[in-house]
Amino acid sequence: MTQHRQGQAGVTAIDEFDEIIDVRSPAEFAEDHIPGAINCPALDNAQRERIGTIYKQVSPFEARKLGAAMVAHNLADALTSNFLDRPRTWRPLIYCWRGGQRSGSFVTWFRLIGWDACQLEGGYKRYRQHVVDELVRLSPQLDLRVICGATGSAKTRLLEALAARGAQTIDLEALAAHKGSVLxxxxxxxxxxxxxxxxxxxxxxxxxxxxxPTFVEAESRKIGLVQIPEPLIAHMRAAPCLAIEATREARIAFLLRDYAYLGDDVEALKDKIGAMKAVQSNETLAQWKALADARDLTSLFGEFIDRHYDPLYQRSQNRNFAGFADAPRYVTEDLSPLALDALARQILLETA
Known part of the structure; x- marks a missing residue:
């Protein structure tokens, strides 16, 4: 067990506690929080904003006075609603933004009750720095295998098939809740x-x-609105690769299955097409929007492959991934689940 001052715990001791309680506002919690933490706000969003305004426009004393009353009320509600069934041996870790008064109030009262409650030293701010530091430390240690392939090559589904066969994977698109392209x-x-x-x-x-080995899909630096941290993307770009070379017909068939929902909202699809205006002519975009209106996804996806994604892929892979030129090629005419499972089996046999 990590040694720490009474009522205090460092970020490396997080796993030693029975429960993690985030007492920041719901908005702060929604932006990010320690995995597994529950949110019991010392101040809700409106209260936090009000106290901040009083602190700046009236005085810190008046803000603390009203804030203390609000925190006391919210603490009592949290105690009666969430924690009365906890046993004497329960050990919660409590944190706020930087290990200050919000978490300190909860820790003080919980310890008075008799629980061995601890405040996270430095709060979420310190945890956030820990995340950054650990990604810097751990990313270069990974034995990565980067799965390359043009759009529609079912790289993510192959990654899932590899995981189902016991391989180590990082599914960046699942973590980012985005498939990585403009669509x-x-x-x-x-x-x-x-x-x-x-x-x-x-x-x-x-x-x-x-x-x-850990398999990961080749990605751009950005996946939708989020960016892959520099230590990981740099390591990916220097790692060995393997390339999936599927036929155009197999890719279109896969896209029709995996992106079928795009046909459910034609206006949203046309908006996505419009987002390509920096790299496609107005005439091309008009043709694509007409295909969207006709719900001719087969022709539309073929156009995307021929005139947008493949040219982009051919320009980027050798430049972005050092191991791409020497990557073993896996040629396939079938991207069905059964075929991807067989391909995953072959890759694992050849990687072992």
Missing amino acids: GARPGIAQPSQKQFETRLLAAVRKLDPAR
């Missing part, structure tokens, strides 16, 4: 903040054995 937004699913993405990424990386 990659997932309907009804918001992307995480950059901070939350990196928290999720660290949680995934910490589970990996650096002595075993």
Whole structure:
């Protein structure tokens, strides 16, 4: 067990506690939080904003006085609503933004009750720095294998097939809640903040054995609105690659399955097409929007492959991934689940 001052715990001791309680506001919690933490706000969003205004416009004393009353009320509500069933031996870790008064208030009262409650030293701010530092430390230790392939080559589904066969993987697109291209937004699913993405990424990386290969999909620096941290993207770009070379017909068939939902909202699809105006002519965009209106996804996806994604892929892979030129090629005419499972089996046999 990590040694720490009474009522205080460092960021490396997080896993030693029975429960992690984030007493920041719901808005702060939604942006990012320690994995597994529950939110019991010392001040809700409106209260936090009000106290901040009083602190700046009236005085710190008046802000602390009203803030203390609000925190006391919210603490009592949290205690009666969430924690009365906890046993005497319960050990919670409590944190706020930087280990200050909000978490300190909860820790003080919980310890008076008799629980061995501890405040996270430095709060979320210190945890956030820990995430950044750990990604810097752990990323270069990974034995990466980068899966390359043009858009529609079912790289993510291959990654899932590899994981199903026991391989180590990092699914960056799942962590980012985005498929990585201009068409990659997932309907009804918001992307995480950059901070939350990196928290999720660290949680995934910490589970990996650096002595075993880890498969990851080739990605641009950005996946939708979030960026892959520099230590990882730099390591990916220097790592060995393998390339999936699927036929055009197989790729279109796959895209029709995997992106079928794009035909459900034609106006949203046309908006995505319009976002390509920096790299495509107005005439091309008009043709593509007409295909969208006709719901002719087969022709539209063929156009995307021929005139947008393949030229971009051919320009970028050799430049961005040092191991791409020497990558073993896996040629396939079938991207069905059964075929991808067979391909995953072949890759693992040849990687072992």
